[in-house]
Amino acid sequence: MGRDESAGLAGSPFLRACRRRPVPHTPVWFMRQAGRSLPEYLRVREGVAMLESCTRPDMIVEITMQPVRRYAVDAAIFFSDIMVPLKAIGIDLDIKPGVGPVIADPIRDAAGLATLRPLEPDDVPYVTEAVGGLVGELGSTPLIGFAGAPFTLASYLIEGGPSKNHDHTKALMYGEPELWHALMERLADITIAFLKVQVAAGASAVQLFDSWVGAVAPQDYRESVLPHTSRIFDEVADLGVPRIHFGVGTGELLGLMGEAGADVVGVDWRVPLDEAVRRVPPGKALQGNLDPAVLFAPWEVVERRARDVLDRGRTAEGHVFNLGHGVLPSTDPDMLARLADFVHEASAR
Numbered sequence: 001m002g003r004d005e006s007a008g009l010a011g012s013p014f015l016r017a018c019r020r021r022p023v024p025h026t027p028v029w030f031m032r033q034a035g036r037s038l039p040e041y042l043r044v045r046e047g048v049a050m051l052e053s054c055t056r057p058d059m060i061v062e063i064t065m066q067p068v069r070r071y072a073v074d075a076a077i078f079f080s081d082i083m084v085p086l087k088a089i090g091i092d093l094d095i096k097p098g099v100g101p102v103i104a105d106p107i108r109d110a111a112g113l114a115t116l117r118p119l120e121p122d123d124v125p126y127v128t129e130a131v132g133g134l135v136g137e138l139g140s141t142p143l144i145g146f147a148g149a150p151f152t153l154a155s156y157l158i159e160g161g162p163s164k165n166h167d168h169t170k171a172l173m174y175g176e177p178e179l180w181h182a183l184m185e186r187l188a189d190i191t192i193a194f195l196k197v198q199v200a201a202g203a204s205a206v207q208l209f210d211s212w213v214g215a216v217a218p219q220d221y222r223e224s225v226l227p228h229t230s231r232i233f234d235e236v237a238d239l240g241v242p243r244i245h246f247g248v249g250t251g252e253l254l255g256l257m258g259e260a261g262a263d264v265v266g267v268d269w270r271v272p273l274d275e276a277v278r279r280v281p282p283g284k285a286l287q288g289n290l291d292p293a294v295l296f297a298p299w300e301v302v303e304r305r306a307r308d309v310l311d312r313g314r315t316a317e318g319h320v321f322n323l324g325h326g327v328l329p330s331t332d333p334d335m336l337a338r339l340a341d342f343v344h345e346a347s348a349r
């Protein structure tokens with residue numbers, strides 16, 4: 001919070017765009033900018049399991065800094081995972097390479113629900129330590145803290161792992177609304193606590209990832225999801241940092257996601273940004289939305305597509321350039337470097 005005024009962060013194009021203020025150039029960062037597309041990441045991670053790496057402050061700092069050194073990105077994102085707070089409260093889970101989060105005992109009843117206790121700052125001392133270290137290294141580059149949103153966390157917990165159709169999740173949502181809301185409430189509390197820890201330690205913005213909520217119809221989103229996400233945004237509002245809300249396949253939900261209360265709505269690559277402007281309520285900035293797979297095409301194509309994103313983004317009250325989802329592991333880092341430079345040059349005012 002206070003870091004904003006003290007360290008020249010207030011002038012950050014990223015924070016200004018989130019607040020819908022004029023910017024010298026469109027700011028850019030990439031979801032999953034740290035990770036398997038970087039050879040230096042693979043070297044650091046050798047022999048260390050994903051969740052283990054998220055508990056080592058020196059490793060978190062190094063991995064978070066890697067893309068900042070390589071690319072002219074306007075923000076860093078804290079290296080962690082949406083499953084970290086659940087692991088920290090004792091849920092037996094792992095992140096399996098090439099698969100994703102896997103939960104030993106899926107939560108499908110009241111007894112399972114009872115295993116979800118509140119998250120205390122002392123449960124994640126490595127997060128506080130790593131954010132503190134990063135704030136020093138990053139200087140005037142803002143650090144984005146993040147957490148998983150209740151629906152996406154619930155889906156992993158209920159299914160026991162990644163899921164295409166979210167069968168068990170929807171069965172519970174439709175069939176046992178009381179248990180559903182109780183579960184969503186506990187997850188929202190954990191998410192709020194995890195975001196507060198990161199901001200208290202010096203994060204300058206937060207992003208709520210509801211990656212899989214695109215599986216839900218608008219009516220069900222309003223009834224079963226929105227009350228919980230909107231409480232999260234309410235409870236972190238007075239921390240004074242911009243709040244970003246992102247999901248995949250959320251074209252039909254963009255208006256409701258805006259209603260949930262974030263300052264910035266993240267848009268995947270399926271909805272052009274000028275159309276997203278029409279779907280999101282006024283008073284929001286937008287973030288997105290180049291298809292990450294475009295980076296596998298020749299540079300001329302990437303440039304043309306990136307220019308199109310910038311042109312459409314100009315119709316928004318504020319625009320943070322990003323991909324429409326995370327960097328794919330086989331992406332050439334040089335393409336991302338070129339893209340960040342291009343976004344700055346092509347948008348310079």
Ligand code: CP3
Binds near residue numbers: 080082146
């Ligand atoms: O650079 C960044 O964006 C910050 C780091 C970050 C990670 N996970 C590191 C990670 C962030 C923001 C996340 C969030 C996350 N984790 C989400 C929401 C974002 C999204 O992509 O929609 C989700 C759904 C997860 C759950 C998860 N964790 C998945 C689906 C996977 C991939 C599994 C695989 O191997 O394909 C993970 C593992 C994970 N989290 C990796 C990284 C860099 C890759 C595993 C590794 O490098 O060993």
